[in-house]
Amino acid sequence: MTITTEIVIRSSALPFVRLAKSVPSNQIECVHGLCHEGNSRVFMLYVDPDADISEPDLLAFDEVVAVDALGRASGKDVFQTTIQLDDVVSEAFAPERFTATQVERTVVTPDGWYEKKLFQNYNAFNGMRTRCEEYGISIELISITQNPRERDESSQYGLTERQQEALTLAISRGYYESPRQVSTEELAEEMGISQPSMSSLLRRGERQLLTSALGSQSQINTVSR
Incomplete structure (x- = not known):
């Protein structure tokens, strides 16, 4: 990529x-x-x-x-x-x-x-x-x-365009580094949305990526039993 x-x-x-x-x-x-x-x-x-x-x-x-x-x-x-x-x-x-x-x-x-x-x-x-x-x-x-030419990766993982945008911004700004380099409030301001909306985009995007990587919910439940 x-x-x-x-x-x-x-x-x-x-x-x-x-x-x-x-x-x-x-x-x-x-x-x-x-x-x-x-x-x-x-x-x-x-x-x-x-x-x-x-x-x-x-x-x-x-x-x-x-x-x-x-x-x-x-x-x-x-x-x-x-x-x-x-x-x-x-x-x-x-x-x-x-x-x-x-x-x-x-x-x-x-x-x-x-x-x-x-x-x-x-x-x-x-x-x-x-x-x-x-x-x-x-x-x-x-x-x-x-x-x-790489944008088909977002559909490959089932991300919406807005989720892709939010995750891309978060990664580039160091949101997933330890310690975090930026807050959800600051990310939300850059995207022109509210902090709750930004948190929701990140949370749903993260869940979609994990689900895509690990399999469907039923498969995850089966493995966890």
Whole structure:
């Protein structure tokens, strides 16, 4: 089961955050191989022409080792940059720890990196978030969705779409961790429903999953005798 996440990664050690502060739009775009290629230190930068950024401007930033202007594409100036990553970033995103695929270009703002990433499953995402937090890099989860081609799993287990949504949110927010990272009240607020309704969705969804995994009620009763 693959999932797609929208996240904001925050750390003063992230490349190009200071650069984003200096451009009129307060944002630039980049493509990188962190979490994917062990020795990747090359970033492709996409900058609005109005920012009037040159190779010397980029080389003025401490993390930039080399720059090659590649021209213009999709209305943006494109630069291939070689980066000297901060040790914190390099260790936190070590690809042997987890893998994630960049779905769209990273949007770099003064607040951090906005990214869409594809993970193999929820554990892979939670592993990245835990790993980053160990190095002082915060991960804010904006959204998490199961990819459309996998949605037949909900009908396989007999879940309603709303039960699937509630359970997915609960898992992503750490509701089933010990200790719990979020309350049913907080989950209910995110889904725009009451706390009793959220509790009911989770309870019925959990029962459906258990029943599907263990068999029908009659089979369970037979085993318990």
